[in-house]
Amino acid sequence: MSLTRQITICLAIGAMVTFLTVGLMTFWMAKQHDIEAASATRTMVTGGLASARHKLEALTNDYAWWDEAYQAYHRDDRGWIDANIGTGITGTEIADALVIVSPEGEIKYGWALEGGDAADAIVSKDIIKTALDVTRNVPVDRAQARTILARGPSGVLMVGAAPITPVETAGSSDKSTMPMLIMAQYLNEERLGELGRSFLLQDLNVSNDPIDGQDSFALADASGATIAELTWTPPKPGEALLRTAAMPLAGALGVFTLTMFLIGFRARTLASALSWSEQQANIAARRDHLTGLSNRKGLSELLGSKQCRQAASRGELAVIYLDINGFKGVNDSVGHHGGDQLVREIAERFVQVLPAGSLLARVGGDEFVVALVGVNAANVAGVAAMLSGALGVPFNVCGVEFHVSCAVGYTTTATGDAEAEELIRQADMAMYQAKGDGVREPLGYMSSMETGALEKKQFENHLWNAFQAGELEVFYQPIARSSDMGVTGLEALIRWNSPELGYVSPAKLVAAAEESGLIRDIGDFVLDRVCQDMRHWPDLRVSVNVSPMQLRDPSYPAGFQKILKRHRVKPHQIEIELTENVLIDDPDAAARKLAELRKLGVTVALDDFGTGFSSIGALRSFPLDRIKIDRSFVQEMTTNPESIGLVRALVAVADSMKLEVVSEGVETAEQAQMMRLCGCEYLQGYLLSRPAPVASIVELLEAAPPAGAVVENTSSLRRVS
Incomplete structure (x- = not known):
């Protein structure tokens, strides 16, 4: 080694030591300050x-x-x-x-x-x-x-x-x-x-x-x-000192030190940096950033490894799929940071009860998968039960106590193909069956689950394609005053007459939309179409039905207002209808959303009133403007005298709370007359009109006589003057 090289190395080492010593001391003093x-x-x-x-x-x-x-x-x-x-x-x-x-x-x-x-x-x-x-x-x-x-x-x-x-x-x-x-x-x-x-x-x-x-x-x-x-934000005088005193010295020493080292070690440094970055990228691609657990990719690679394939051939491989119930309520209550905290705590509890050698992965927002290899796979049902039981103690998130549970499904290589994705799919299907049936215990995969799940998935695909193709329609049914049959409003109703499936009941359509998550898009579609059609009847109020899933969406009030503004529709022209399930599922969140909407001027109606067990309490606890008496009461009035007394009681309760009353399902003039005598203010049903497309409703209202006109049929619709 030449003297010049030795001096260069000594100078470089001396400069580096000096730089690190002075820099670290300055940094330490600044931090202490x-x-x-x-x-x-x-x-x-x-x-x-x-x-x-x-x-x-x-x-x-x-x-x-x-x-x-x-x-x-x-x-x-x-x-x-x-x-x-x-x-x-x-x-x-x-x-x-x-x-x-x-x-x-x-x-x-x-x-x-x-x-x-x-x-x-x-x-x-x-x-x-x-x-x-x-x-x-x-x-x-x-x-x-x-x-x-x-x-x-x-x-x-x-x-x-x-x-x-x-x-x-x-x-x-x-x-x-x-x-x-x-x-x-x-x-x-x-x-x-x-x-x-x-x-x-x-x-x-x-x-x-x-x-x-x-x-x-x-x-x-x-x-x-x-x-x-x-x-x-605490004051940081040390940072000012560090910027003033340390930077010039660090810059001078840094230039000298880097010049010496970059000449000899540039290639090695670059290779090392590239290798380290690649390793970190590979690790990150297989890890869940929130919990540090494996993600779906990491899980799939493990299940496809040689060890797992050999275990599968011996029938010693099992997969457990867990979906957390109640997770969205935590996000809605304390925000996404609270939801993240809950996910981490759930992961910690699962890790504590899992046997050694198990793999826990987070494959979705509130979904976890466990892989059991070897002797543990034989006790897959017991391990699944322990995981479910680990959530029995409530969680304290941001000072609020939450109770969550999980739907659990599991499968083993003895029940089907040993391919990684197939095992995950089978466990997921078992979990989905447990969740749909409300089963609290872990449920093992059975081949009989395939038919129902496949049919359900196919129907959801039909619905999605129908929505994309514009097959869904909005029909309207009039609502009239019982005193003079003057039309005061309309209810918007979703309809689907599929070229492949024929007429699909609205109940089945809505259930599939809620299950698949399409209900938000369908809700926006209905409201947008209603706003377009309101040019035909600017003086009427139109009701739209709202799903619990829509109301739980934090952005729903803002999106609702955006659609109204785009079509220049006044909020008081729109009424939202909801069933008491919306109020029971998450009463605090529902009350907040309804209050936001009523501030805009939107009115709120409680549909199917009298059929549930908490409607009277809902009248006192939630901002409502109108109740709609379920059609079952109307149908019984002509055959069951007790129904008349019950309807009068419901109307009296609404009157005492200054709520309007609409009677649904009115099909005959006799039923209409009885509802008038009971004090019901508004009527809706086949007597007035069946649900019909916008063009038919426009013709119906144009043909109706004015409110003051004398007509022989007192059940005929009239135009509001």
Whole structure:
């Protein structure tokens, strides 16, 4: 080796050592500086929040420690209470809501900021119960107020609570006679901004999902459950130091070091980098990025390996297919980040119960596959049962408890072909059969499953092709006032007369569309066609049926509004009809979606009313405008006198809640007359018209006499004047 080369190598090594030493030390010092600054900021933010709670407690005590307030409450002097306590909200806006609660826990007086949430919405019954609990054993003195954090309708609340106490008799007062004063403040942008500015923080915020680079700590309610995160971006003075001092030095040393090394090792470095990248790409292509498990490709390669083929020839290979029930409800409730957390936790539970040597793969959003090789394959049913049982304990995701289960199917090489995809298909078919039949236990593959599944798949393919080819049609059926038979609206109904299958019942069509996921596209098609056809009857309201799957889609309200805007149709011209299954499956999500749609001006009707077990509760809990009495009641009225009393009761319930009533299935003039006598406002059925294409409905309405015209047949349709 020449002296020049030796010197070059020594210089290069010396430069590299110097570069790494100085760089690492500078980087370490900068990081330590950032850590110290972040710790100090966290301490200040924590203290600031504690200070805010103390201020709210002091403010609550000032209002609660008041003889006149105690006396005014017991003599029910609303004027004094409003002038002296209510003005704290209406005049000085010290909080978002202020309520006075009776010893029994009921709000007797309440005030809230104008334009915000109502007082009883902000201070919910749960908050009142918690406030009573946390103050129950607090000594009666000037420091009796307590604060809690809770979730309100518009964000996280800081709530102060204290009993309204007569000062002179505080030591001997009976706490059970004292009303409770509760003051609630949202941790909104304005309050958090004021708190953050005192610590030179620009983005102090309440969030459920801190982003990268942010610091946070949990905001917990009185039970200790996390309801949100207080987040902020901590200052990073170390980064500024690193940019100022380290970069010039690193640049100079880096240029020198790279020059030396690139000459001799460029080819080797490139080869190594390419080899490493290829290895990483191969691994990534066979791994699920969320759980780290094998994906479908990795699973297929394993099942096609020599080891598995040999095991299959000995009948020692089995596949288990699992589909998680209830997974979509988690995504709808706490977002996709919560769904990702659930998937990881499910994978961990499965790994814990699987025997050694098993392979677990994630092959879909909420679908897993297990491969058992060797002796474990003989106990495939037992392993499948253990996997199903692993989900028996509920999951805590983002502070919310969820119960999920799974549909499980399995197969072994003794039941069919040993090809990898065939084994997965058989296990998938068994799982699909278990899911469709509602079977809770794992179900083994049987060849008899093939016929039903194949026919179902073929029908779904027919439906998809029909939709693509434009074979689906929208028919309409009139809805008229019972008093004068004036047409006030129409119901849009999907119809399919297949060239291959003939007439397909709407129930079978909708069921297949929901199962295949095509229902969203069909729903958009129906609404789009209705908006086009409404040019023929701009003064009528048209009803469209909504599936539970459509309503569970988070983007449904926005897509609904987009279609209406495209055709310039006013929302009040559209009514959505849904069955109570929509309300029962996921009541919270359904209520939110319906509220969004009603804000647009859309009306909501509950179809087939009276046939289910929760419809009365649905009337109270959901934003409805109209109920439609099921045709079965109408058909029985002429033969069963008890049905008349039942219909009258249903109409009375609707009237008491200011809901319109439509009677479905009216086929005779006698039925129409009986529904009028029962107080039903609107009629729909074959007496008026069978469902018909748009052209036939246009002709029917044009031929109908005006509302005031005298006609012999009182059951004839009339045009609305």
